[in-house]
Structure formats: structure tokens, C-alpha cells
Amino acid sequence: MERGRRAAGVVKWGAVALVGLTLLGGMALAVYALRTQAPLDGRLAVAGLAQPVQVRRDAADVTHIAAESPQDLWRALGLVHAQERSWQLEFNRRVMHGTLSEVLGPATLETDKLMRALDIRGAAQRQYAGLPLAAREALQAYSEGIAAFHAGRTQALTPEFLLLGVTPGREGGRDGAPWSPEDSVGWALMLALDLGGNWGNEFARLSLLRGLDTERLWQLMPPYPGEAPATAVDLAALYRGLGVYATQQAPPAPVTAGLNGLAGAIDQARADWARALAQEAGSNDGKGSNNWVLAGTRSTSGKPLLANDPHLGLSAPAIWYYAHLQAPAGQSSDGAAIGAIDTIGATLPGLPFVVLGRTARVAWGFTNTSPDVQDLYLEQIDAQDATRYRTPAGWEPFSVREEVIRIKGQADLQLQLRATRHGPVLSDVQASHGQLLDLSKYVLALRWSALDADNHTVLAGLQANQAQSVAELQQAFAHYHSPMQSIVMADVDGAIAFKAAGKVPVRHADNDLRGVAPAPGWLARYDWQGWLSDAQTPQDDGAQRGWIATANQRITGPDYAHFLTQDWHLPYRYDRIAQLLEARALHDLDSMAAIQTDVTSLATQRLLPALRTAAAQAYHPLAVQTAELLRTFDGRMDAQHSAPLVFAAWADELARGLIVPRIGNARFAATYGKRDFRAALEGILARDDGWWCAPRSCAEQSAQALERALERLQSAYGSRPAQWRWGRAHPAVSSHRPLGSVAALARFFNVQTPSSGDGYTVNVGQYNAGDVAGGAFANRHAASLRGLYDLADLEQSRFIFQTGQSGNVFSPRYADMRGAWAAGQYRPLQRTPARWTHQLVLAPRASD
Incomplete structure (x- = not known):
């Protein structure tokens, strides 16, 4: 007892x-x-400041920074970015340096190898060295602000640093600056890489041609609607004749085992951000951005209206940080004048200026032009001496450099990287190249404009923040290099304009490939011949229609004299914007907001008759209920409806059923998701193409695809189709890097909400149907922000993005915009708000 x-x-x-x-x-x-919370009120001593700086937050949580000099302004912005987004800066720096594996282990090795091969860090150093002194000093001051935060840090580091054992600025076993001025240039390069899809399209075509003839390739990857392919070359015959393919298909490279415990879960990220970046950059099919501007003759206020919603991969924290930057005119140390700065909008942590937004008198917005500025070259290896490759002048040696990659839990990797006269040899780091090509005969090298030393894109950003008119904006953006952007502009005096700003190569008249597929690198006719001048790139003053819109569609007319690309995005978003702009004579901010949040998919409407026919012919027990749902479906991809989910699942199953038998599972898996083959499906069904649909009719294939889709949806969501919801299957997922890939932590670090739209709606909700494990219909690429501007009263401007200003998961400001973003609501974007919610003074440290 x-x-x-x-x-x-x-x-x-x-x-x-x-x-x-x-x-x-x-x-x-x-x-x-x-x-871990950033101090938002009181007084904070900061090293390096010359004068006190006011840092105030308004009710919309926009951070207003007012300094007595441009240099102090940039220092203060660096400090604020470090306060709010320190892990984001650390992670992004490691991405571009190729040092992720040092802290995350072998799962990110392929990403690191690609970054080292591209030499993002080296290119950034060369570009920084060529900037005017005033621009270099701006980047230096910004990096000093980040360093000052870490040197005098009063807040604890956010949990990412503790969970992953990361010390800010420590790389290669050595302590260094947490951010350098060259890193800002490098981050602009990373944005260009994220927005570039040319090289992925070229490699996809090369890969598909191993099993398809050229005619079938152009059916699977059609040119822009109504146009012939940019090249008439029989590509399949070209590559067979050269003998570029490996004699046997190599097995896929094994996935490197990760570390035990928390960091080991990073392996899962290979299906998301790491693999997407480390393997082929891919295309941007269905992805992109929208912007449009209306002249005062088309607005109720009599002044221009401007809208912008750039579509980027969703992340937590968001890619953007909203700030108002204000400082009087000043000068650099060599006496160069720096104009007064008074600008508000979206900054990118890592860069010391507003990227998208407005000043007191002018507003602007970007979309990606997507010109072909990345060419792959087949470089022939000397059979007698593998250290040499063939050029127009004979055999020349590869340039070679050595890189060492530190890998957590493993021995260092000694990496030998080659380059040719065109650029880095991607075959040295891309496993997919070795699975396709005979690397004893050929390698693939990349020519990419963004890597050139004259890339002064950051100078354009700095000068745009000082502009007060459309004309001054155009002068600033003349420095823009990469990635080329379709920019719409408007000022308070009533001027509007569109300009495609950036560098585009001129190809030789005898270049019969025109950059759509890898070219023989030893033939001089495939070398670039220079650049289009600023006057030759597309532009418009809006006089013809009273409005200008871009949505990644072809922005040039049939009389445009120069070749930009054939890989424009399908024009569905642009066509819908045009419909809605023309639907009323005069617009205001509310009608502009309605367009930004529109979820009618013209692409869905085009295939909807085929789906209705399939529902009538399908034998699945749910086919009758489904047919009734589809009877009233008008193509609106609304989160609260079930028909959009039926359509998406059917289109997915149809693509798999028609394409996999023709190109094989492995090649389909390597390309699907990066492109959805929507244009191919449209063409196959329109032609009733017996070759693609064999051994059945296209109608039978369509019906069977619906049967498979219904079986899949019934298993996931039950047997009552009327209760299925597109938003449940299609959540907008802003993923944390890298902890959002760790199952035990994802619910805390990721930001998720049901969402509407698809890849072709104005309110984009792009999904990767190939990523079944990660959620085939999860929305991971959408409006990274929405901005609206009325030039009659710029204080009525509006904005929103999908997470929150803070990058600290413990902060109530980490995800507080999520609901408003999903609901199509906005916050005010004002230079002079009615009240301040927080006020902080940054004071020079006494010892300085």
C-alpha cells in the first residue's frame, strides 16, 4: 500500500x-x-548617421523615413529593412552567393552550383565598379545601415537564425559584412533571373525534339496565336545531324540525401523553390504582370489613372516592403548633384529605393516584357583535346575557374567551372544536360545580357525616385538594362506613356534560329550583333485609344521592325483588361480595382464547350451532377464555386492523357508545371487532331479525362460536387524560405488563404499542376502587390500585398494583409497620412 x-x-x-x-x-x-520585435517607438542610437532621422508608421503600416540628406535616408532604409527583414536579407544573400548549402546541407547544392556557374557575385562586382560614384555611395550607405543594425542590435534575431544555426554575414567559415553594396547589384540580377524564361524554353525544345519531329514540337509549344514559328529550320533534323544527344537516356540524377532532423526536411523544397531555380529556369507560361494607364479623357477626375499588379512567386515574408522615402537635395562626395527625394511605394529589401510607386507628381508601374535575352549555344568539344572548344576562328581553350562549396555535414565540394566566349557552361552544373546530351561532344553555354558589366539598372531605380514628370521618368529609365520592363507612367500634368525599357540584342540577318533553340556556337552568324537603341524599343503615348495596357502579351504591332521574341504570353489577360476598359467611357479608382480583381478566365471560356460535351458523354456516377454545375458556369474562377475546380482537374488530366504517351513520363514531368501546354490543348481539340488523341478520338479522350478528374476530386472532397470549392483546392500559399517546407513548421511560417483566379485571369492565381505532392492547384504565383493611382489626387492612392510588413513570424504584422488581399481590398498609400501609429527617432551614435 x-x-x-x-x-x-x-x-x-x-x-x-x-x-x-x-x-x-x-x-x-x-x-x-x-x-525579437523591432522597436517602433522611442529613440535608437545608430552608428554612421550624420543627423537624426524620423521613422514613423501610419495606420496602413507604411514606414515613412524622413532624413536630412540622401545618404542618411539610404542608411536608415538599410537599417529598417534589417530590423524588419533580417532573415530575408540573409537568405537572399546566400542564394546569390551560392552558399545555401553551408547552412542548409546538400539539399540546396544544385542551387549553389548554378549560382556559382552564373557567377552572380562576380558579375555584380563588375557592374558595381562601373556605376557613377553617386550610385555607388548610395548602395554603400544602404549597406552601412544594415551593418549598423547588426553592430548595435537591440532586438533578438528571428527564429530562423536560431533554428538553422546561422550567424548573419558569416560565410566560408569567416565573418564578413551582412550585406555589401555589390549585394544590392546582385539582388537586381536575381530579379532578372527570376523573370527570365528564354533559356528554359530553349532547353525544353531541345529535350522534346529527342522524341518529336519539328512539326509536332510546334504543336506542343505553339508560337504566338496567329503567327508562324520564328524559325523555319527543321530543328529535329539539325540536332540529329549534329549528334548532340546521348546514345542512351541517362537516369535522372539521384536526390542528394539531406541532414537528419530539421534541416533534412529542406529536401522537400526541391519540388518548390530550390529545384525550380537550380534546374532549368523554365518559362513563365501563364505567369506575368498587369499594368495599364488611362488618359484624363477616360477618367471621371479628368486626370490619368494608373494600375499595376506584378505577378511573382508568393513568399513569406513578401518580396516587397512599403516605405515613404524623403530627403532634401544633396550631393555625392565628388560634388555630383542628387535631387530631392520624396517617393512612396514598394521597396525591395536589398535595394535602397522605391521600385514601384509614385512621387509627389508622377506614378509608374512595371510588367515583364520578356524579350529573348538568353541564348543557349552548343559548344563543340575538340575530340583531341577536351580543354578546347570550337569557335569561328578555330579551337580555343575554355576559361576555367575553381570554386569551393562548403556543405553542412559533408566534405567541401571542389567545383571546376568552365566558360566560353558566350558565357558560363551550364552543363557543368545542370544534371538535366548530362541526361540529354552527349557531353563528350557538346556542352551548353549561356549568353545572357544581364551579366554584362554595363548593366546599370540600379542607377535607373535611384534616379526614378527623384522624378517629377513622365519626361523625367523616361530619362531615368533610359539607364534600365535588365530585366526589360514594360513601364506605364502618368503625371499630374496629364501626360501618360508606355516604354519598354532595357537591353535587347540584335541578331544577325542570317541567324535563322532567332534564339528559339540552342545554336551551334562555332558559327558566327549566331553571335549577337549589338543592341537595339533606346529609341528603337517599343513605346506609346496613349494618344490613339486614350489608354495603354500590358499583360506580357505581344506589345509590338505587325509593322514593328525588330525581333524581340516569339515567346509572348497568351493574350487572355490583356484581352480581358481591354474588354473591361472599353466597357465604360470613364473610369475611377473603384472601376480600376474591379478590373484588378476580375476572375473571369477567357482561356477557360474557350475550352468550356469541350468540357460540357465531355460531361454529357462521361460515364462517371457524378457526371450528371457535374453537367448541371457546368451548365451555368461562365468561366469565372471564383474561390466559392465548384465548377472552376472541375475545369482545372479536367484540363490537367487531359494534358496528361494526350501528351504523356507522346513524350514519355520523364520528359513530361520535367516540363509540365513550368508550362501548362494550354495552347497545345486548344490546338489539338480545335483540329480534332487524331495523332495526339490516338488511339481514341479526341472526344473520347476528353470524356475519359473528366472521368479521371471526377474520381480524383471525389476521393479528395467527397461525393457532392456542389459542395466542392475552388478556393479550398486553390489556396494562395506564401511560402517561407526554407522553413515553409518543414511540415512541423509550415503552418506557422507559411501564409495561406483561399483564393480565386487561374493563370489566365486578370487576378492571377497561377498553379503548378505538375506538383501533385505540393498541391497541384495551390496558388503560388499571383499578384505580389496591387497599386492604384489617381493623378488628380495622389493621396487617394491605394495598395495591398499578400502578407504583412514584418518578416518576423512572432509579429502581428507578419500576415495582417492576407485577408484584405484575398478579398480585393486595399490600404491607403499617402505621403501625408492623418495620424502616426508609431514614431521612432534614429539618432547619431555619440561616439560617431
């Missing part, structure tokens, strides 16, 4: 101790969470 009482006592006190430890752990976590 006594022994029983003692045992019960042990259990009792053990339970008490467990509860106590849990409470203590909770208290410790709460204290730590409080210590």
Missing part, C-alpha cells in the same frame, strides 16, 4: 513538474518572441 502511495506521489509530482516545465518553456518562448 505504502509503495502504491509513493508511486502515485511520484506520478503526481512528475505531472506537476511537466506542467511547470511546459509553463516555463512557454514563458521563455514568450519572452524570446517579445525580444
Whole structure:
């Protein structure tokens, strides 16, 4: 009996101790969470400042920074970015340096190898060295602000640093600056890489031609609607004649095992951000951005209206940070004048200026022009000396450099990287090249304009923040290099304009491939011949229609004299914007907002008759209920409706059913998701193409695709189609890098909400149907922000993005915009708000 009482006592006190430890752990976590919060009020001493700087937050949580000099302004912005987005800066720096594996292990090795091969860091250093002194000093001041935060940090580092054991600025076993001025240039290069899809399209065509003839290739990857392919070359015959393919298909490269525990879960990210970046850059099919501008003759206010919603991969924290930057005119150390700065809008942590937004008198917005500025070259290897490759002048040696990649938990990797006269040899780091090509005969090298030393895109950003008119904006954006952007502009005096700003190569008249597929690198006719001048790139003053819109569609008319690309995006978003702009004589900010949030998919409407026919012919038990749902479906991809989910699942199954038998599972898996083959499906069904649909009719294939789709949806969502919801299958997922890929942490670090739209709606909700494990219909590429501007009263401007200003998962400001973004709501974007919610003074440190 006594022994029983003692045992019960042990259990009792053990339970008490467990509860106590849990409470203590909770208290410790709460204290730590409080210590990670950025100071928003009071006074903070900062090294390097010459004068005090005001940092105030308004009710919309826009950060207003007012300094007495441009240099102090840039220092303060660097410090604020570090306060709010320190892990984002650290992670992004490691991405472009190719040092992720040092802290995340072998799962990110392929990403690191690609970054080292592209030499993003080296290119950034060369470009930085060529900038005017005033621009270099701006980037230097910004990096000093980041360094000042870490040197005098009063808040604890956010949990990413602790969970992954990362020390800010420590790389290669050595301590360094947490951010350098060259890193800002490098981050602009990374944006160009993210927005570039040419090289992925070229490699996809080369890969598909191993099993398809040229005619079938152009059916699977059609040119822009109504146009012939940009090249008439029989590409399949060209590559067979050269003998470029490996004699046997190599097996896919094994996935490198990750570390045990938390970091090992990073392997899952290979199906998301790491693999997407490390393998072929891919195309941007269905992805892109929208912008449009209306002249005062088309607005109720009599002044221009401007809208912009750039579509980028969703992340938590968001890619953007909203700020108002204000400083009087100044000068650089060599006496060069720096104009007064008074600009508000979206900044990119890593860059010291507003990228998208407005000043007191002018507003602007970007979309990606997507010209062909990346060419792959087949470089022939000398059979007698593998250190040489063939050029128009004979055999020349590869340039070679050595890189060492530190890998957590493993030995360092000694990496030998080659380059040719065109650029880096991607075959040295891309496993997919070795699976396709005979690398004893050929390698693939990349010519990419963004890597050139004259890339001064950051100078354009700095000068745009000082502009007060459309004309001054155009002068600033004349420095824009990469990635080329379709920019719409408007000022308070009523001027509007469109300009495609950036560098585009001129190809030789005898270049019969025109950059659509890898070219023989030893033939001089495939070398670039220079660049289009600023006057030759597309532009428009809006006089013809009173409005200008771009949505990644062809922006040039039939009389345009120069070749930009054949890989424009399908024009569905542009066509819908044009419909809605022409639907009323005069617009206001509310009608502009309605266009930005429109979810009618013209692409869905085009294939909807085929789906209705399939529903009538399908034998699945749910086919009758589905047919009734589709009877009233008008192509609106609304989160609250079920028909959009049926359509998406059917289109997915139809693509798999028609294309996999022709190109094989492996090649389909390598390309699907990066492109959805929507144009191919449209063409196959329109032609009733017996070759693609064999051994059945196209109608039978369509019906069977619906049967498979219904079986899949029934298994996931139950047997009542009327209760299925597109938004449940199609959540907008802003993924944290890298902890959003760790199952135990994803629910805390990722930001998720049901969403409408698809890849072809104005309110884009792009999904990767090939990523079944990650959620085939999850929306991972959408409006990264929405901005609206009325030039009659710029204080009525509006904005929103999908997460929140803070990058700290413990902050209530981490995801507080999520609901408003999904609902199509906005926050005010004002230079002079009615009140401040927080006020902080950054004071020069006394020792300075």
C-alpha cells in the first residue's frame, strides 16, 4: 500500500513538474518572441548617421523615413529593412552567393552550383565598379545601415537564425559584412533571373525534339496565336545531324540525401523553390504582370489613372516592403548633384529605393516584357583535346575557374567551372544536360545580357525616385538594362506613356534560329550583333485609344521592325483588361480595382464547350451532377464555386492523357508545371487532331479525362460536387524560405488563404499542376502587390500585398494583409497620412 502511495506521489509530482516545465518553456518562448520585435517607438542610437532621422508608421503600416540628406535616408532604409527583414536579407544573400548549402546541407547544392556557374557575385562586382560614384555611395550607405543594425542590435534575431544555426554575414567559415553594396547589384540580377524564361524554353525544345519531329514540337509549344514559328529550320533534323544527344537516356540524377532532423526536411523544397531555380529556369507560361494607364479623357477626375499588379512567386515574408522615402537635395562626395527625394511605394529589401510607386507628381508601374535575352549555344568539344572548344576562328581553350562549396555535414565540394566566349557552361552544373546530351561532344553555354558589366539598372531605380514628370521618368529609365520592363507612367500634368525599357540584342540577318533553340556556337552568324537603341524599343503615348495596357502579351504591332521574341504570353489577360476598359467611357479608382480583381478566365471560356460535351458523354456516377454545375458556369474562377475546380482537374488530366504517351513520363514531368501546354490543348481539340488523341478520338479522350478528374476530386472532397470549392483546392500559399517546407513548421511560417483566379485571369492565381505532392492547384504565383493611382489626387492612392510588413513570424504584422488581399481590398498609400501609429527617432551614435 505504502509503495502504491509513493508511486502515485511520484506520478503526481512528475505531472506537476511537466506542467511547470511546459509553463516555463512557454514563458521563455514568450519572452524570446517579445525580444525579437523591432522597436517602433522611442529613440535608437545608430552608428554612421550624420543627423537624426524620423521613422514613423501610419495606420496602413507604411514606414515613412524622413532624413536630412540622401545618404542618411539610404542608411536608415538599410537599417529598417534589417530590423524588419533580417532573415530575408540573409537568405537572399546566400542564394546569390551560392552558399545555401553551408547552412542548409546538400539539399540546396544544385542551387549553389548554378549560382556559382552564373557567377552572380562576380558579375555584380563588375557592374558595381562601373556605376557613377553617386550610385555607388548610395548602395554603400544602404549597406552601412544594415551593418549598423547588426553592430548595435537591440532586438533578438528571428527564429530562423536560431533554428538553422546561422550567424548573419558569416560565410566560408569567416565573418564578413551582412550585406555589401555589390549585394544590392546582385539582388537586381536575381530579379532578372527570376523573370527570365528564354533559356528554359530553349532547353525544353531541345529535350522534346529527342522524341518529336519539328512539326509536332510546334504543336506542343505553339508560337504566338496567329503567327508562324520564328524559325523555319527543321530543328529535329539539325540536332540529329549534329549528334548532340546521348546514345542512351541517362537516369535522372539521384536526390542528394539531406541532414537528419530539421534541416533534412529542406529536401522537400526541391519540388518548390530550390529545384525550380537550380534546374532549368523554365518559362513563365501563364505567369506575368498587369499594368495599364488611362488618359484624363477616360477618367471621371479628368486626370490619368494608373494600375499595376506584378505577378511573382508568393513568399513569406513578401518580396516587397512599403516605405515613404524623403530627403532634401544633396550631393555625392565628388560634388555630383542628387535631387530631392520624396517617393512612396514598394521597396525591395536589398535595394535602397522605391521600385514601384509614385512621387509627389508622377506614378509608374512595371510588367515583364520578356524579350529573348538568353541564348543557349552548343559548344563543340575538340575530340583531341577536351580543354578546347570550337569557335569561328578555330579551337580555343575554355576559361576555367575553381570554386569551393562548403556543405553542412559533408566534405567541401571542389567545383571546376568552365566558360566560353558566350558565357558560363551550364552543363557543368545542370544534371538535366548530362541526361540529354552527349557531353563528350557538346556542352551548353549561356549568353545572357544581364551579366554584362554595363548593366546599370540600379542607377535607373535611384534616379526614378527623384522624378517629377513622365519626361523625367523616361530619362531615368533610359539607364534600365535588365530585366526589360514594360513601364506605364502618368503625371499630374496629364501626360501618360508606355516604354519598354532595357537591353535587347540584335541578331544577325542570317541567324535563322532567332534564339528559339540552342545554336551551334562555332558559327558566327549566331553571335549577337549589338543592341537595339533606346529609341528603337517599343513605346506609346496613349494618344490613339486614350489608354495603354500590358499583360506580357505581344506589345509590338505587325509593322514593328525588330525581333524581340516569339515567346509572348497568351493574350487572355490583356484581352480581358481591354474588354473591361472599353466597357465604360470613364473610369475611377473603384472601376480600376474591379478590373484588378476580375476572375473571369477567357482561356477557360474557350475550352468550356469541350468540357460540357465531355460531361454529357462521361460515364462517371457524378457526371450528371457535374453537367448541371457546368451548365451555368461562365468561366469565372471564383474561390466559392465548384465548377472552376472541375475545369482545372479536367484540363490537367487531359494534358496528361494526350501528351504523356507522346513524350514519355520523364520528359513530361520535367516540363509540365513550368508550362501548362494550354495552347497545345486548344490546338489539338480545335483540329480534332487524331495523332495526339490516338488511339481514341479526341472526344473520347476528353470524356475519359473528366472521368479521371471526377474520381480524383471525389476521393479528395467527397461525393457532392456542389459542395466542392475552388478556393479550398486553390489556396494562395506564401511560402517561407526554407522553413515553409518543414511540415512541423509550415503552418506557422507559411501564409495561406483561399483564393480565386487561374493563370489566365486578370487576378492571377497561377498553379503548378505538375506538383501533385505540393498541391497541384495551390496558388503560388499571383499578384505580389496591387497599386492604384489617381493623378488628380495622389493621396487617394491605394495598395495591398499578400502578407504583412514584418518578416518576423512572432509579429502581428507578419500576415495582417492576407485577408484584405484575398478579398480585393486595399490600404491607403499617402505621403501625408492623418495620424502616426508609431514614431521612432534614429539618432547619431555619440561616439560617431
